[in-house]
Structure formats: structure tokens, C-alpha cells
Amino acid sequence: QHLRSLLMGESSLVRLGYVSIADDSPTHGNGVLNKALSIDRGLLDFLLGQADWDQQQQPAVAPSWEAVVLEKSFKAGLVSAIMRLDRDDFGRTDAIIQLVGEAGSGKKLIAGAICRQLQRTVMIVDAEALAAADTSPSDSVTPAFRKALLHNSVICLDNFHTLLQDEARNKALLAAVVMAINNRRDLTILTGEMMWRAEGHINDGVPMLTLSVQAPDYQQRRLLWESHLKGHRNSLTDDDIRVLSGRFRLRGGQIRKAVDTARNTSLFRQESDGAITLDDLSAASRLHSNQRLSALAQKIEPSYQLDDIVLPADHKAQLEEIRSYFANMSLVYGDWGFQSKTNLGKGLNALFVGASGTGKTMAADVIAGQLGLDLYKIDLSTIVSKYIGETEKNLDRIFREAHDSNAILFFDEADALFGKRSEVKDSHDRYANIETSYLLQKMEEYQGIVVLATNFRKNMDDAFVRRMHFVIEFPVPEELDRLQIWHRVFPQDAPCRESVDIGFMAKQFKLPGGNIKNVAVTSAFLAAQDGEAIDMRHLILATRREYQKMGKLLIESEFGPYFELVRPGPAEPPSSGQPPLYSQTQTGSREK
Template structure:
């Protein structure tokens, strides 16, 4: 059974326990003084072993012992290190060595006791306390660190190993110099078994011998991180440098994101654990309040004077050796007496093989090495074996609700000309936490240049607060279309105006009238735009975003749908996570990439395709912002899907009257149009969608510019030909009538 005592030092911080200083005159000022005495004691033990071997081998002649390292050289090295320690050279030599070793060990113990407050923080002493090391195991660490302090020990060990290339102490040598009888030797040998602290926690490993060689011949080498730690180097393990960060939190500024009730609850649990000597506390922080979680944990660590080691479980998930990274992460926390904060905890509840491995490795390591671990996740999860060896505390952290957001906006905007109605609109439309609200107003005021703050300034600042990481998965579109640009049947325009009314009055209906208490989910706005390509779906989304000073992010669903099972859901999860503040319009274009695969479940691929659709619908329900789906396949939508939509708008193919309006609106007022443009002909004879008409108008403008002329009917007809060629359609005389000769003339010139 491995004894692990990580909590002792941390518990002392929580309890603010102050140790009394010893009145002894013999003290250690620093770690080097202590290590120096330990090496003198080690040299005395090695000298005793050398004298034993000299007596045993007195009758043997071995001039090549240690590959020409002579006994005289070793005696010289060891005698120099032990100078001043009395050792008899008569028949009582063994007893004399014993007394000298006991005296040296006693002096070290006295000095450690005399400087307890300092010496308890010496790395070598902390390792003993943390991992429950025996005196023998502690001496093994000192043997292993000796060559790092003085290279002469490499030659000394090589002599005892009878091989100049073997410069590390062996298990056999450790047993020879550190034990005095058979029982101690057997007990010492157990210290190198897989379950013993030295090996189990990877404090040392074996070298210098093949794996199938006798255990006694194997060399003992310190773990690289343990070696640096003993010598006072606090840098992270090499494998953690890219995925973890250690913070010594001092002077943490007051932060509105700190949730004081959660902090007090955790502090109370930590205090109880320290008083009752309970170890291994895990706090599962679930909910969407990601910034609040980190701020609360950082404030807590400052209060109890703990460093904080942070890492992302996603980085560990994709690492080549999860076990090694997790073990080194928790070892680092142990060495630094730090709490651990892990983000993306939802990976632990996954059903794929890598998630199951990560869960198994992490929970086992928590069970063995953790004291305080915080895991951040969106959803509640409790492992089956929680509570056996560690305490699992799920705590929900929530984003500030409407009324709290309104209070913060009101306090910060006090004295400005922003009306109470506008503040209510901001509170309902933007799901910001306290810090983000402060930063938004600060940014808005910085750009005033002496002018009075307006609601438009605040809205512009809110747009700046959009999460920039969403650009990895989506393309930002700056809205500029207005209601005068779109041509639709009157009933479809009314539907779009109703959508805007929903957005404009959301805070009244949900929060002032109390509908938010009737709906656990679905406080966002989910819209389905369906219809043929080019009929105005993207323009309508643009108009809605422009109406409310919101940015629009266009996401092509075909680009995030993956052939690998589970990857599509992960891509969708990242998108909704990065847009949880709700201060943008999410426009999912090409939704056919998902809905085109929706079908009866005939095989595994059909099942997973439907899972992807259901996952998207689930995230849309949880989202509190505006989500618009655009698809050409409205016929494929079932009732269960449509129930999740607040609005569905069918965009019809434009009729002749609507096409004429589109033709007339598509050209800017400043464009030089020739009087010969026949709009009635274009709208009656050419059955084209608005998107095609836009392309034709732009192409005709470039043709006219090339000739330095006005935009004439011939330019438009030639542009129509190019567009129809792109669509794979033929230009027939019946469609173009009297203008067909323009096409023939252009064809002859080619």
C-alpha cells in the first residue's frame, strides 16, 4: 500500500498554521548546507563498504578493479570527503564506523530539528513527507543525486560496479551500504518493487542493464524532474511545457466574475478536509460560466496561498501518451504544492475508446496523487467510483441572469444618457458576464473623444466583444443590407419583421413577464430559411443582423461535417461554446450537408448521420443567441425538427413582378444605366433567381467599364449568356427574342 501525504503542506496553508521555531543553535541556512552533510554521510558509508571489500578481498590480486580505478584513488576521494570524522583503523574499525555514521546522522537530525521551519521546505525532505518514503528510500535518492552535485561519485560508483561505464549506483550497492542485516536487506529490496513509492511514482528508474538482467545489477537513475526539483529547479516537466501553466497568484484584482458563494463553499470543504486529514478532493465545476470558474478558483487559491496548475484535457486527450502526461501533471502539482484546474472535462464522459482511457488514467491518478483538483465542464457528471478514495463535489456555476446583467449595466452606465429601455435591451440581447460588461463600456468610452456616450457606441463595443476564436470555424460577415434591398412576397416580409420583433422584445416577454421561468431551454431564437438557391436567404439573415447591430458568422455546414464518427459533434460543440455570449447571428449555410443524409436507419452510417442532426438541434435549443439554418430541402424536414424552430420562412422563386423589382433594385443609383435597358423583357423572358440577377448585373457593369460606356442592354444580354453557361444552360432564340442577334454577333466575334 503506497502512503501518500500530499495534503499535509497544503492543509497547513488552508488552516494558516504557524510552526514554532526551534531554539537549537545548530541549524541549516539553506538546502546546499543540508545536501553537503548528507553527502559526507554517504561518503562515510561508502568508505566503510570499501574497507569491508578490502578485508574480504585481501588475498585476491585484482589490479584492473573498476577498469584501472585504483583503490588508492577511491580512498583518497572518500577520505577527503570524510575528513574530520574519527574512524579507527584497528580491529574495532566496524564499530568505529558505526559510531561515526550514527554521530553524523544524529548531527543532521539535530540541525534539521533546529531549523524545522526552513528544513521542512527542503525538496528532499518534502519528497520524504509527500510520498511517505522510508529512511532507506530517502538515502537512495541521495545516492542518486550525488553525481549531479559532485562528479567524483561517478568514478566511485564505477569502481564499486567494476565497470568504468556504469556511473550510477546499483541496487546491490544501495543494499550493501544502507542496510546492516538480512532483514533490512530484504526490506530494502522491496523498495524497488513496482508498488513501492520510488517506482510507482516514477521517482527513480533503472538503467545500465537489460530488462531481463538480475535486479541487483540495475543502475538507479533519478526521474529528470525529480533531479531538478531536488536541486531547486521549479521549472515544469518538459512534456508539460506546451500544455500546462503554473501560476503563483498574488494580488489577484477584484473580479466581478468571482462567485463568492461557490468560493466560500469550497473554502469550507477545504478547511474541513484539513482538520479531518481527508485527502483527494475533486470539485466538478459544471455550467457555461467558464470565465467565472477560472476567476473563482484563482481568487480561492490566492486566499489559501496556493499556486495553480492549469491544463486543458483536450491537449492531454490528443497526446501520444496520456498516462505519462497525466502522471507528470499531478507529480508537478505535488512538487509545487499546487491545486490543479482542468478544462474541457466533458471529454471524460465520452464513450469512445480514447475518452475511456483518459477517464481511467485520470481517476486513478487522482486517487493516488491528488489533493485539490478542479475540473471544468459544461454538464454534470459523477463517475461510478467517486467517493471511494476521493471526495467528488459537483458545483454549478451559472452565468449572470437577466436581472443581474441589468443591474451591472445600470451601475456602470450611471450618469450617461442611455435610457432604462436601452439598458433592458442590452441585458436581454447580450449574455455577458460582469467583466465583459465592464470591458464593453470601457471600450465604448475610450473612443468618444469628448462626445457623449450613445447607445450606438455601446452596441458597437458589444460587437467588438464577439469571440474571435469563432473565426476558426466560421467566416465573419459585416452586415450592410437593409429592408429596401430585399424583394419578397408581402407575407414573407411580415414573417421577417416578426422575427425582428421577437428579438426586440425578448427581454420583456422572457424576463419582465416571467416566461423564462416556464422554459428551461429554448430562450434563444432558432430560425429555418428554406428555398431554392439565390432566393434571398443569406440577404435576409444579413438584414436581421444589421437591424440589431450584430455581427453575422456564416458557417458552411458541409465544411464541418466529418466522415469520422464523433468529429462533427466536436466541431459543433466548439462553435456553440465560443458563441455562448449570444452577441452575434450564427448562419448555418448548406444545412443540406446534414439534412440530406437524414433517413431511416438502415446501417451504422445512417444512425450516426441522424445523431449529428439531433446533436445540432440540441445545441441550438441550449443556445441563447440567434441561429439561422438555410437549406434547399424543406421537404425533408419532419415534425420533430420543425417543433424546435421558432420561425420557418419559405423563400419562393421570384415571379415576374418580383424579378422586375430585383432587376431595378440591383443597380446602384450611381451606376450609369442606358435608357435602352428593357426591364420588362428581362423579368418576363429570363426566369432567374435574385442571386443570378446579382451576378449578371455585376458582370454587365465590368463589360461596360471595359468599353468606358454606360451599362447597355447588350452588356446585360452578354452577361446573361455567361451566367447561363455557368449554370449549364443553353441560350435558345425563344428565350432571347430580338436580343438573340446580340448573342450570335458575340459568338461570331469569338
């Protein structure tokens, strides 16, 4: 009678597929004991001591709660809930715990700690691998649940959000998983980036706990850095840990990977004792930040230092203040507690104002280099769309990808969107103002640095300017500043003749730094074409080309004794329909 009950349809052996009864087998009677039976291969291997885990179904090392960094009240509530589950306060053995959060937020670590508290092992099954398997949904799902039961393991379905995507195979897999969960009648843990609404899928009355696993805050990041650096030789101070925790908003998994990468870097560095440095960890943190922003913006590799940029002393001091402000945000918002006093606006917003070529992009480059952060340049004029709602979609994509990029966002041509808000006269005016407000909202939500650049401050809305932490003017350089730029623009290895008169170039041509750089580079190519060292003839001809690009007149009083080099000859008339590039000089010379 007992053997017969073990082979009935509702028994675990039959319901879970460990034993199959062949209905068409030859029998000597109608009873179940007279039919042919087949045993699951996994069960047979287990009974023979040959059970093994396949690559997608590995038992995870279960950590203690002490190793899990979570907000204190959140952790206490979770531990209490698991205690009630362990005491069978719910009156049943089956339950579902759903952990929802971004990749690397510690969901699998929490699942392991839950199982350790219950004194059980955990078996991680990657739902993404199940979806990619070349087997039927049932054949993909059933073996994993059978193995978990044999080893009394809690099954944890990782990347569960994969099964929620609207594809035929995913729907079939989800149905197979739901059936397996309902048949197993045990604790199941789901981890993913999207919440699953299980109503109508799972058995009635099954307790289900859904928890949102948040990205770690500053204090939690400090604990994570300290925890993952234990056991690794390093030269970091408490201040270094503070800098890393504030500068890079990484999740636990990213911090662990950053430490591993930095360790490998330090071991292969020449003339090193193998100790991990702050520079190692900063570079590794950038590497393990979200890099998808590269598809939407131009990544600029920082190459300048503060001493490279020529600005009035007060303007340069403001750049240093931006660096200091961001570097100390973790101290002010974290250690000093100002984080509790504000919900938004914990990033840094700066407005750079100045004509083209005055150093706005270079200044953003300097700040990124000083802070060890990536820099992405976005041309706002390409983001703004004439179609209602498209601008917001474009901005949302950028800030969504920038969320965990730990990068400086540099928006050029900001007045394309942030011009003075008009009086609302029609729907287009109303939507233009909505677009402006939307970007301001996104800037306040972003916890990094956002720099906006514009050529004309007068075009900017006053209410918008008041929302900036810093507003820095980039003036066209005066003669002494231009002289500094000219002295710095030529590389040490560039061949220049003694006849090159830098003083003349700085005094005569009132060019911004960007245009001076263009002239220097063009002169170098002209000299290379002639097979000579750079001389004044090359510089003057390069200046002529730069003036043509800028649409400026070539005035004899500016070019002085070198004007004959640029005076148009009979074979070089001005283009038809174009304004003349040569005009009457102040000395009365006739020009064409």
C-alpha cells in the first residue's frame, strides 16, 4: 500500500518527474504496480553518488548577513521576515522572495544570506541561459528544479526579468517555470531588474515578498570598498576611500570587479611592490562604469592640466573651485549629513560662457582630468527636435545611460534649448518651455557634473542661470594672454626658425586660443609640405586660412610687413557672390 501511494499521480516522485509510469507498457494487471517504470537520470546519478552540477547550475557560497552591505532598517526587516518564514509562521512551506534591482546591486549575495539563515544551500540558475538553451522549455527548467530538491537547495532564478520580455520562447519558459514553482511547493528566490506581477500565476495563498534592492549610498559604498580591499596590499588612506566612494557611484558588484582589475594592474606594474594605488582603483572604476553613453555622445580623453589653460586668475580659480566642490561632496553630503537635507540637486551644474575657441571644452577637459572622470560631449543642437516630445526622449536616453556612467556631461550649444523662454502664444512655445524644464529636472536628478556651454550669455534664461552652481565667463584673450598661448602651442619637438616672431603674432592677431591652435597646426603642415622648418611665412599663410574660415577681412594694418604674402594677385580673385576678404586699410592702401 505504501509503495502504491508513492507512485500515485499526486506523489512527489511522480509530480516532479522523478519516476514516470509508461501507460502503454505490457502489463499483467490494471494496478500501477503492474506497469513499467522509468527513473529520472539525475535521480539515478544522485543515488549512485555520481550527481554533478552543470555549468549553469552552480551551488553558490552562502555569505553571512555581516558580509551584506544594506541600509540598516532594510536589513533588519528582511532578517525578521526570514525568521518568520523559518518558524513556519505562514503555515506553509512554499514562498517566493523577489529581489529587484540593477545588475551588481547584491541580489545574489542577499539570496545566499537568506539561505544561510535558513541553514540551506542555494542553487543559482541563470534564466538568461535557460532562454538561450536549444532545448524545449520543459527540458530546460525541470532538471534544475529536480536537482535543487535532491540537494535540499533553495533555487534562485537569476536574471528573471529575461522571462518577462515579450517573446514566444520567453513566454513558454515562464509558463514552465511557474509550473515548476507550483509543483515544488518550496521557497523560491527570483532576482532580476524588473518586478514580476505573479497574481494569477502562482498557487493561491503562497506568500510572496518583493523587495527593491537600492544602489548603495555613500556610506554603504565606503563599507563596500573597505570590505573588498581586505586581504589586498594597498596604499590607500581613509581619505582615498572617501574620494572613491564619493567620486564613483558604483554598486557592490562593480566595486568588487574594480578591486580585482586594480589588483591585476598593480601586480604587472614595473618597479612596484604590488600595492594597489588610488590611481589603479580610479582607472578600474571608470572601466567598470557604464560605457554605453559612447553610443550617444562623443567621449573625450582628458589631456590637459590646469596650468595648460590660459585664463584670468579669478576665472582659473573658479575651475579649481569646481574641482574642490565635487571632490568634497562626499564629505559635505555624507560625513557632515547634508544628504538628509536635500532630495535633489546633489550634483554640480556649471555654465561656461564665451566665444568659440576661448577654452570652454578645454576647461571641461581639465576638470575631468583633475577628478579622474570620463568626459562626454553632447551637442544640444543635435538633440533638440522639431517634433513634439522627441527632445525629451533624446534627453531621457542620455541621462538614463549617464545614470551610472560616473562621467562629466558637457552639453555644447546649450542656447539651442536654453534660450530665453518665450511668452506662451501657441503650443510650440508651450512645448519649448516644457523641454527646458525637463532638462533642468534631469540635471538636478543627476548626481555627477553637468557643464553647459554657450557663446552668448544674453540668450540664456535668467531663471535657468540662477540654477547653476557656477557661471564662468571665457573672454577673448588679451595680448599678454595670447602671448602665453603662442608660447605653449608649439610642441617641444616642432622645428621653428629663429625668425618666428611670436610677439608679433600675439600683438597683431586678436584670436582666441582655439584659433591660435588651428593656425599653429596649419603652419606645421605647410612647413612639412615645403620640407622646411616653420617660419613666419607659414604662420602668416596659416593665419590667412583661419581668417577665411572665420569670415574675417584681411587688413593690412594687422599683417603689417607680411601683408604682401596674403595680398590677392591677378590669379586669385575673390569668389563670385562672396563678400570680399580684403578691404581698405587704415593707412589708405588700395586692396581687392
